Amino acid sequence: MELKRWVDTRTGAFDWSYAAKLHVDTEGNSDESQEKNEKVKSAIQHVVKCDLEKENVTDPIVLPPADCIISALLLDVVCKEQEDYIRYVRKFSGLLKPGGHLVLIGVVDSTFFTNKKDRDHIFKYDEKFVRKSLEGEGFVIDCCKVKERTAVSDLTDYKGLVFIAAHKEQ
Numbered sequence: 669m670e671l672k673r674w675v676d677t678r679t680g681a682f683d684w685s686y687a688a689k690l691h692v693d694t695e696g697n698s699d700e701s702q703e704k705n706e707k708v709k710s711a712i713q714h715v716v717k718c719d720l721e722k723e724n725v726t727d728p729i730v731l732p733p734a735d736c737i738i739s740a741l742l743l744d745v746v747c748k749e750q751e752d753y754i755r756y757v758r759k760f761s762g763l764l765k766p767g768g769h770l771v772l773i774g775v776v777d778s779t780f781f782t783n784k785k786d787r788d789h790i791f792k793y794d795e796k797f798v799r800k801s802l803e804g805e806g807f808v809i810d811c812c813k814v815k816e817r818t819a820v821s822d823l824t825d826y827k828g829l830v831f832i833a834a835h836k837e838q
Contacts, residue, residue, distance in 0.1 A: 672715040720746060720756050725763070733765040740773040745781075747791035750801075757805045766838045770807060771831075772798070776814060778826035795830055807834040 673681035718725040737760050747753045760770055776798075778790045795814050802809060811833040817826055 675709055675712050675715060677709075720759060725759060731763070734763055734768055735765060736769040736771065737763055738771040738773075741775065743772070744774045744778070744790050745788065748789070749791070750793070750797065753791060753793065753797075754801050754804065757801050757807075761805050761807065761836055764836045766836055768836050769810075770802070770834050770836070772802075772834075773832075774798070774830050775824070775826035776828050776830050778824060781824040782822070790824070790826070798830060798832060802832065802834050806837045808837055809834045 670682050674683075714731070716726050716729060716731065719727065724730060739760065743753055743756055747756065757770075764770065774793075775790065776794050777792060779792050780787050780790055782788070795812065799809060799812060809832060811831070813831045814828045815831070816828045
């Protein structure tokens, strides 16, 4: 729901501009932040709720294979172990056209985040595991960057953010 609010540029929507800024900063093009943000918004055709435990994760909607799937921090919070992560990457693969792209954003070497007063679990993994998982499910990694954590907070214990763009083999 929050992503849909952002795409529709609704008042009070979460401001994702920091993610675009991080992206362009890693490319060294910090002047293009707003342009990248708007380009991503205009490319989004559907925002669909999904349940990774269902056979058809978008049930009751049946979608054709996608050109691109973006998953930001989802696998970090729903996975309990490596087998879960690999199973969900396989489901993402099944949702993509051959040659389709998967963009994953996650946190490496993390075990928790604090939500109000509750401490919630985060699946702990590293860059090597993500690469191996994607390659094992037929993805070719186009780009993988880890941005080391710079801010210190007791709300979470991650070591860095991982940004991965991969495509499904033909």
